[in-house]
Amino acid sequence: MLVDAPLITSGYDPIPELARSLEAQGFDGIYSLEGPHDALLPLVVAAQNTERVQLTTSVVIAFARNPMTLAQSANDLHLLSHGRFNLGLGTQIKPHIEKRFSMEWSKPAARMREFVQAIRAIWAAWNDGERLDFRGDFYTHTLMTPFFNPGKNPYGTPNIVLGGVGPLMTEVAGEVADGFMMHPFSTEKFMRETTLPALERGLEKSGRSRDALEIAYPAMIIVAENDQELEQARNMIKPRLGFYGSTPAYKVVLDAHGWGDIQPELNRMTKTGDYGGMVGLITDEIVDTFVTIGTADEIAPKLKARYGDMVAKVSLDSPVPLAEDRTKTILTALHE
Numbered sequence: 001m002l003v004d005a006p007l008i009t010s011g012y013d014p015i016p017e018l019a020r021s022l023e024a025q026g027f028d029g030i031y032s033l034e035g036p037h038d039a040l041l042p043l044v045v046a047a048q049n050t051e052r053v054q055l056t057t058s059v060v061i062a063f064a065r066n067p068m069t070l071a072q073s074a075n076d077l078h079l080l081s082h083g084r085f086n087l088g089l090g091t092q093i094k095p096h097i098e099k100r101f102s103m104e105w106s107k108p109a110a111r112m113r114e115f116v117q118a119i120r121a122i123w124a125a126w127n128d129g130e131r132l133d134f135r136g137d138f139y140t141h142t143l144m145t146p147f148f149n150p151g152k153n154p155y156g157t158p159n160i161v162l163g164g165v166g167p168l169m170t171e172v173a174g175e176v177a178d179g180f181m182m183h184p185f186s187t188e189k190f191m192r193e194t195t196l197p198a199l200e201r202g203l204e205k206s207g208r209s210r211d212a213l214e215i216a217y218p219a220m221i222i223v224a225e226n227d228q229e230l231e232q233a234r235n236m237i238k239p240r241l242g243f244y245g246s247t248p249a250y251k252v253v254l255d256a257h258g259w260g261d262i263q264p265e266l267n268r269m270t271k272t273g274d275y276g277g278m279v280g281l282i283t284d285e286i287v288d289t290f291v292t293i294g295t296a297d298e299i300a301p302k303l304k305a306r307y308g309d310m311v312a313k314v315s316l317d318s319p320v321p322l323a324e325d326r327t328k329t330i331l332t333a334l335h336e
Contacts, residue, residue, distance in 0.1 A: 001304065001334045002284030002313040003129050004029035004056070004216065007042050022053065025324075026331055029054035031088070031315070034061055042134040046080035049072050051230040055081055058181060058218075059163045063111065064101040067118035067139050071306055074158045075123065075150060079197030083255070088181060089115070090163040093249060111138050116160055116176045123157045132178035163214070165250055167198040174202020179214040184317055185244035188306045190256040196310060210280040216313040219303055222293040223326055224316060234287055235279075236319035241290055247269045256288060300333030 003026040009015055022030055032042045032055050039060040045054055055077070062070065070087065077085040089114060091097075097105040114136040125132040125144050132144040159181035164170045164184070173180040180199060182191065201209060220237065224230035244250055246258075246266035254260045261282050269278045289292075292302050303314060316322065316330060 001309070002028040002332050003331055004031050004054075004313060004315040004317065006030075006058075006292060007032045007046055012037075012042065014044055015045040016049040017050045017054075023050045024333070025327065027053060028313070029056055029086075031056040033058060040077065040332075043077055044080065047077065047084065050084075052324070053084065054086060056085050056161065057088040058161075059088040060229065061092045061096075061101070062115050063091055063097045063103055063105065063108070067115055067134075068122060068141060071119045071122040072150075073117070073288075075126065075153055075263045078155055078158045085157045086179070087119075087146035087159050088161040088163060088179075090181075091169065093247070096197065100270065101275060109166075109172050112162065112169060113172045113176055115160070116172075118156075127147040127157060134191040141203065144266050155328045159214075161214075166252055167194055170195055170198035171202040171205075174199035174208075174213060175205045176202075177213070177218065182215065182217040182311070183250070184218045184220050185241070185249050185250050185253055185290065187253065189289075189311055191307070192254045193256060194252065203313065205232075212267045214313065215311045216315070217307055217311040218317045220291045220308065220319075221299055221303070222297050223299055223322060223330070225295050229320075230293070233319050237287060237291060238279045238282040239275060239328055240319070241268070241282045242266055242275070245282070246278070257286075259286065297333075300317055300336075301318065303334065313321040 004020045007015065007030050009018060009020065018222065019030060030040045030046055039057040041056065043055045060070065074085060074087040091108045097103050109170040118134050118136060118141055121134040122128045122132060122141060126149055132141055134141040151180060155257045159178035161181055162169065162173035162177040162180040163183065164173055165183045170180065180193065180327045199213060203213060222230065222233040222237065224233055245254055245263055248267065251260050254263055266278055266281060292306060294302050314334065
C-alpha cells in the first residue's frame with residue numbers, strides 16, 4: 001500500500017520543515033485540507049521543499065470556485081511541483097456553499113460531473129490546442145485568448161480525484177475522475193456493498209476498468225499498547241464519530257449497519273450543543289467498526305485485511321499523535 005500524510009500546521013512557517021520530514025520518513029504523498037487555511041497554498045510551499053512525494057488537495061471545495069480558476073491553479077501547481085500535483089475535489093454541503101461561500105448549490109452529482117468535464121476541456125485547449133467551446137447546464141467556457149493561455153504543460157495534466165460518500169457522487173467519480181477518496185466515515189461493509197458497486201457503475205459508463213481508478217482511504221486508527229491508551233483514544237475519537245454521524249448525507253453509512261436511527265438524534269444534539277449526549281450514543285461497537293484498533297505491530301496487517309483488496313493508498317488518521325517509532329513500524333509494514 002502507498003501511504004499519505006496530512007500537512008497540518010498552525011500556519012505556514014512550519015510547512016517547509018514538516019514537508020521535508022514527511023518525505024524523509026518515507027511517506028508516498030502529502031495532502032492538504034481546506035479548513036482555516038486554503039487547501040492549495042500550503043502545497044505551493046511543500047512543492048518547493050520536497051522532491052518525490054505526491055501532493056494532493058484533500059479536498060479543495062469545487063463549488064466555492066469555478067472550473068477556470070481551479071484549472072489554472074492546478075496547472076500551475078503541477079508545473080511548480082514538476083508533475084506531482086493531484087487535484088482533489090469535494091462538494092461540501094449546501095449550507096456552507098450558500099451561506100459561507102455565497103455560491104449556488106444544485107444537483108451536486110451532476111454539477112460535479114460537469115465541473116470535471118469543464119476543467120478537462122480547459123486543459124485540452126491549453127495542452128492540445130483545441131478550441132475552448134464548453135457549454136453545459138451549469139458552466140460555460142468559450143473564451144480563451146493567447147494572453148491567458150499558458151500553453152502546453154511539460155508534465156501533462158494533473159490527475160483529478162473526487163471525494164464522496166453517497167452512491168451518486170461515487171458513481172460520478174468512477175465515470176470522470178482519475179481517483180476516488182473515501183471519506184473517513186466509511187466502513188468495510190459500506191465500501192463493499194455501496195461504494196465499490198457505485199464506482200463500477202461509473203467505470204462502466206466511461207468504458208474503463210477498475211485499475212483506471214486509484215482509490216484512497218484516510219483510515220481512522222487507534223494505536224494502543226495497553227488498556228489505558230485504548231480507553232483514552234476511544235474517548236477522544238467518539239466525539240468525532242458523533243459529529244460525522246450527525247450529518248444527514250452520511251446516514252447511508254450508519255444505515256448499512258442498522259444504526260441509522262441515531263442520526264437524527266445526533267443531528268438534533270449538534271444544534272442544541274449536547275455534545276456529551278452525542279458521545280453517549282457512540283458505542284464501542286460503533287468505534288470498532290469505523291476504526292482499526294491494535295498495537296503498532298498489528299495495525300498494518302489489520303488495515304490490509306480490511307481494505308487491502310479495495311484501496312491502493314491509505315493515510316493514518318489517529319486521534320492521538322503517533323510517536324515516530326510507531327509511525328515507522330506501521331509505515332514499513334504497509335509498504336511490504
